[in-house]
Amino acid sequence: MQRTVFFISDSTGITAETIGNSILAQFEGVQFEKHRLPFIDDAHKAEAAALRIKTRYAQTGQRPIVVNTMASRDLCEIVAESGALMLDVFAPFIGPLEDELGAKRSGMVNRSHGLVDFDKYEARINATNYALSHDDGLDVDYAQADLILVGVSRSGKTPTCLYMALHYGVSAANYPLTDDDLDKLELPVRLRPYKDRLFGLTIDAQRLAQIREQRRANSRYATLEQCRWELAQADKLMRREGIPNLNTTHVSIEEIASKIFDRFGIERTMF
Amino acid sequence: MQRTVFFISDSTGITAETIGNSILAQFEGVQFEKHRLPFIDDAHKAEAAALRIKTRYAQTGQRPIVVNTMASRDLCEIVAESGALMLDVFAPFIGPLEDELGAKRSGMVNRSHGLVDFDKYEARINATNYALSHDDGLDVDYAQADLILVGVSRSGKTPTCLYMALHYGVSAANYPLTDDDLDKLELPVRLRPYKDRLFGLTIDAQRLAQIREQRRANSRYATLEQCRWELAQADKLMRREGIPNLNTTHVSIEEIASKIFDRFGIERTMF
Numbered sequence: 001m002q003r004t005v006f007f008i009s010d011s012t013g014i015t016a017e018t019i020g021n022s023i024l025a026q027f028e029g030v031q032f033e034k035h036r037l038p039f040i041d042d043a044h045k046a047e048a049a050a051l052r053i054k055t056r057y058a059q060t061g062q063r064p065i066v067v068n069t070m071a072s073r074d075l076c077e078i079v080a081e082s083g084a085l086m087l088d089v090f091a092p093f094i095g096p097l098e099d100e101l102g103a104k105r106s107g108m109v110n111r112s113h114g115l116v117d118f119d120k121y122e123a124r125i126n127a128t129n130y131a132l133s134h135d136d137g138l139d140v141d142y143a144q145a146d147l148i149l150v151g152v153s154r155s156g157k158t159p160t161c162l163y164m165a166l167h168y169g170v171s172a173a174n175y176p177l178t179d180d181d182l183d184k185l186e187l188p189v190r191l192r193p194y195k196d197r198l199f200g201l202t203i204d205a206q207r208l209a210q211i212r213e214q215r216r217a218n219s220r221y222a223t224l225e226q227c228r229w230e231l232a233q234a235d236k237l238m239r240r241e242g243i244p245n246l247n248t249t250h251v252s253i254e255e256i257a258s259k260i261f262d263r264f265g266i267e268r269t270m271f
Numbered sequence: 272m273q274r275t276v277f278f279i280s281d282s283t284g285i286t287a288e289t290i291g292n293s294i295l296a297q298f299e300g301v302q303f304e305k306h307r308l309p310f311i312d313d314a315h316k317a318e319a320a321a322l323r324i325k326t327r328y329a330q331t332g333q334r335p336i337v338v339n340t341m342a343s344r345d346l347c348e349i350v351a352e353s354g355a356l357m358l359d360v361f362a363p364f365i366g367p368l369e370d371e372l373g374a375k376r377s378g379m380v381n382r383s384h385g386l387v388d389f390d391k392y393e394a395r396i397n398a399t400n401y402a403l404s405h406d407d408g409l410d411v412d413y414a415q416a417d418l419i420l421v422g423v424s425r426s427g428k429t430p431t432c433l434y435m436a437l438h439y440g441v442s443a444a445n446y447p448l449t450d451d452d453l454d455k456l457e458l459p460v461r462l463r464p465y466k467d468r469l470f471g472l473t474i475d476a477q478r479l480a481q482i483r484e485q486r487r488a489n490s491r492y493a494t495l496e497q498c499r500w501e502l503a504q505a506d507k508l509m510r511r512e513g514i515p516n517l518n519t520t521h522v523s524i525e526e527i528a529s530k531i532f533d534r535f536g537i538e539r540t541m542f
Contacts, residue, residue, distance in 0.1 A: 001374075003372065007540075011526070012529035014525055014529070015289055019286055019289065019360065021540075022360075022361070023364050023365070026365070027368065027372055027376060028377045029374055035538055035540075038529045063371065085367065085371050087364050087367065087368070089293075090294055091363075092362075093358050094297070097336070100336065100356050101272070101298055101301055103272075103298055103301060105297040106298065122485070124430070128429070128433065156396075158399070158403070159395070159437060163437055166430060166437070211393075211396075252392070253437070254285055255283050257283075258282075258284065258285070267307055269278075269292075269306075269307055
């Protein structure tokens with residue numbers, strides 16, 4: 001079974017898409033064809049969206065599903081004329097919150113992604129710059145790091161650092177374990193003062209070899225043997241030094257970040 | 272007025288936080304103190320969470336608000352014993368979707384962030400590597416770029432490219448306009464074949480000077496005069512070449528990305 005889903009928003013559509021994906025993932029047997037329609041903020045655009053949804057309805061013979069975060073009742077009604085199943089993301093929560101807070105909603109939707117708080121913007125940009133300039137382990141001072149990820153090459157350190165920076169303003173550095181570290185089973189001297197901020201990423205050898213093969217085909221670097229050796233040594237090193245770590249093979253970047261924050265008791269909320 | 276909010280999840284808590292922030296932002300007069308409690312997936316953790324919420328209730332004398340994406344009814348009931356206002360993010364949508372799809376939910380929540388699809392993972396990692404290696408405009412081949420952002424230094428190109436890569440698997444390169452380009456009002460020769468993939472970022476001069484001052488205090492680079500000149504020349508160049516562009520001063524990274532995708536008709540959905 002396949003169904004068409006439209007994420008509709010008067011802003012970026014990120015909230016509609018995030019919750020929509022979470023809900024749809026709970027229906028495992030169904031294939032969803034997903035479309036994002038952001039910035040639907042006037043009647044003209046709403047009519048165009050409705051026409052598109054209606055067209056898809058006619059083409060597939062299946063009623064499309066709309067996950068909606070538009071604030072305006074009028075725009076919602078225009079889109080609803082397409083005949084789609086309308087799921088309004090905010091409606092169920094506004095009433096209980098208005099009662100609880102004794103205040104009316106302001107009608108501004110998606111402000112969290114719409115307007116910019118300069119301080120927060122700076123925090124995420126500064127953290128991103130930090131992650132970019134503390135990414136290779138070379139000649140790096142770790143004093144300002146909130147966290148330092150260690151692991152063998154291609155274990156997922158860089159994207160995780162960038163994600164934590166962009167979304168949480170966390171300054172995460174990244175130290176790739178070298179053959180020398182792995183031979184000696186010792187951390188480099190300049191990491192030692194920051195041992196309580198270290199977190200290790202590991203990965204299954206097979207998967208690592210596959211990723212490295214993509215990167216440098218037919219290299220020694222990508223052989224299963226080399227991957228196995230590096231991972232075994234890294235594991236020994238992390239156990240010896242008591243570095244908490246996580247196998248990232250089946251874990252998304254979002255989940256890696258959440259687990260690291262959880263481990264360090266970091267409760268920062270996202271931007 | 273200040274209220275405490277807990278985002279509770281049996282997984283990362285990203286969905287709870289995204290929708291929670293969007294809903295709370297609609298109540299402008301209220302200050303919210305926000306906490307994220309991810310990975311609440313057994314009775315022991317749920318009891319600890321409930322105790323924490325109850326403690327905050329007692330300390331503040333105000334009923335806390337819980338935004339919840341836990342799948343288990345039992346765990347929800349444990350947390351509800353704290354006395355908080357419980358907002359269940361999924362409950363309102365499951366019934367209508369079960370009816371529409373003629374299928375029962377599988378009970379797996381947050382799979383969208385929980386499990387990893389290797390192909391998608393590779394797409395986002397490859398795009399991130401692409402953004403990292405096509406970031407400085409030096410000696411770069413743009414043939415594989417989905418998009419190329421142009422603009423003066425510190426106009427927001429790098430974080431936007433990284434965001435689009437990490438979240439949408441879009442390979443975005445980034446070309447910082449040089450004084451030479453701005454003097455001549457000409458694009459470098461190697462960008463010209465890809466003119467239809469160019470997008471410009473601009474920013475208010477005052478804001479740019481402020482950002483640059485943070486970066487390189489008391490430099491000519493950070494003077495308002497230099498910023499004004501660069502931005503005026505960049506504006507002329509983009510108008511002459513017909514490059515679509517966006518002023519990023521008051522716009523979040525999420526919104527910049529959404530607007531760029533919208534302009535190019537890219538409808539890719541996020542990871």
